Amino acid sequence: MPELQRVLPKYLQIANHVRDQILRGDLGPGDEVPSERQIAVDWSVARPTAARALDALRQQGFVESRQGSGTYVRDRMKPNRLARERYSRARDTGKIYPANEHAVILSAAYDVAPVHVAEALSLAVGDRVVRRQRLIHADDAPVELSTAWYAHAVGEKAPDLLIRERIRVGTMAYVEQATGRQARYARDEMSSRLATDVEREFLRLPDPSAVLLVRHVVYDSEDRPLEFTEAMYPPDRWAFEATYPVA
Template sequence: MSPRIERTPPYMQVVQHFRKQIMDGSLKDGDRLPAVRQIAEDWNLAHATAAKVLSTLRGEGLAESLPGVGTIVRPRLHRGATDRALRMLSTGKIYAPNEYAVIKAAGLAPAPAWVAEVLDIEEGSQALRRERVTHDETGPISTSVSWFRAELAEMAPALLSTERIPGGTPSVIETATGRRTHIIDERKTVGTATPAQAEALGVEPGSPILVGRNTYRDAEGEPIEAGESLAGPGRWFSNRYEVTTP
């Protein structure tokens, strides 16, 4: 039975269908997408409209055309803090099936000024720091650091381990404290890679990088985590919003 198209432009319904499968890992890097003719038949679309589906996915950096093969999935994604948190809250898994993280460091460290401000602690005081590099089949996707108040070291000692935590750090914190992420604030800017950052991301020093900072807060607005992430060139950051009108 063909999927139903109920609202918004028909081609965007199909784009959203494939985008979701790519974002959640159901369609993996290298998987072949249906041909234009097949999309038109499956979704009852005109040929030109079906072609627009594939061109949109290519334009979003989620697919590419290969001569003699067709259009394949070729995501170059950097999943932001919002995407990962919502995935964890809805599925219990913070990473897509084709992704994994290597924890590079975990322990107490002096909080830099912006972290101290977010966590409402003194600058330079001890905070719990976790550093990771996230990979997929193509190599490093991003490097990120999460910061927490120092008292979590005793309440959730798993955060001090460099072993991966099933379900991610938010699940451990919720189990230990009962606090659940309710508000996510995420900001992005552009920077250039230092030698250490370039090595972690597999790029040349001085390469442009996408820099993100995020804050997770509970339902009362109290901070749970302050985080920073870096992604190299060619990685797409994607968010989707639906605007409703009265």
């Protein structure tokens, strides 16, 4: 019988919390992170535990210490904002993007479902789907080109998906409200490949260039796919997964 996973030690839980704030954009490059003293107070832990949390963040490359000043997010931090960071940021702050990011909707229309989209959404090949494409900039540089797909039935109940404007409450929150279906969990698959001509143009990449491809599927409370998104990221940025115990 497999054993249940042990809870991460407190110092890693604290480090992961700060790491998530960095990945979400709540703490940006050059921002000061909480001190040992502040962490000890906020988390009700001993100072050595707080010090170990900060050391873990340094070892992972998220922060750097400055003699006599404090601990700061590294200036060279360039993480990709994956869907899970945006979900948690929207939940906790009511905002999807940090101050240095913005999105432009490139297209929003009905299309015919390609094979891989039909499979992801449990549709028949050739079914009508909503195709919604956006380009995200960070500090005026393009950092993500993504295309979201929804079943035709979702588009009928959520007509704003077909408007080339940002949905201020967040696309998934709007889809939930419009359809009455609640997003329960999501699955991400990551791979890499050479960028297409269109991707190189939008992401301002030389020829040839590789891109990180993330395929993201959101499921509702009945395990039915609600949204399928393909996101492309430039090669000079990275995606962080998780810190976990190794037996």
